[in-house]
Amino acid sequence: MYFEFKKDEYKSARGTYSRLLNLFCRVCGEKILVYQKDGPGNLRRLYFDRIFSPKKWTNLESKPLNAVQILSCPKCKEDIGTPYIYKKENRKAFQIYQDALIKKIRKLKVG
Numbered sequence: 001m002y003f004e005f006k007k008d009e010y011k012s013a014r015g016t017y018s019r020l021l022n023l024f025c026r027v028c029g030e031k032i033l034v035y036q037k038d039g040p041g042n043l044r045r046l047y048f049d050r051i052f053s054p055k056k057w058t059n060l061e062s063k064p065l066n067a068v069q070i071l072s073c074p075k076c077k078e079d080i081g082t083p084y085i086y087k088k089e090n091r092k093a094f095q096i097y098q099d100a101l102i103k104k105i106r107k108l109k110v111g
C-alpha cells in the first residue's frame with residue numbers, strides 16, 4: 001500500500017523531512033498505526049491528521065474530542081494514548097504514554 005505524504009502548514013513549520021512510521025504495541029508487538037512524522041525529535045504525540053491507517057483511527061480530526069476513544073492495542077488492550085488538544089497549534093492529537101509504542105520506519109522520502 002502506498003501513502004502520499006500530507007503537506008500543509010504543519011509540515012512546513014517542521015521542515016521538509018518526513019518519515020512514515022509503522023507503530024507497534026510495546027507489550028505484544030501488534031501493529032497499531034501507520035503515521036507520518038514531520039521533522040526531527042521523539043514521538044510524544046500522534047496528531048490525528050497524520051494517521052494513515054487503520055481506518056478506525058483516521059479522520060479523527062473532524063470529530064469532537066470527546067467522541068474519540070482512548071488509543072489502545074486491539075490485541076492486548078494495553079492503553080497507548082489519550083486524546084487531547086495540543087494547544088500550541090490547537091491541533092487534536094493522542095498524548096502517548098512513554099514507551100507505549102515501538103516505531104519502525106516504513107519509507108524514507110524527502111519533500
Ligand SMILES: [Zn+2]
Binds near residue numbers: 025026027
Ligand atoms: Zn498489545
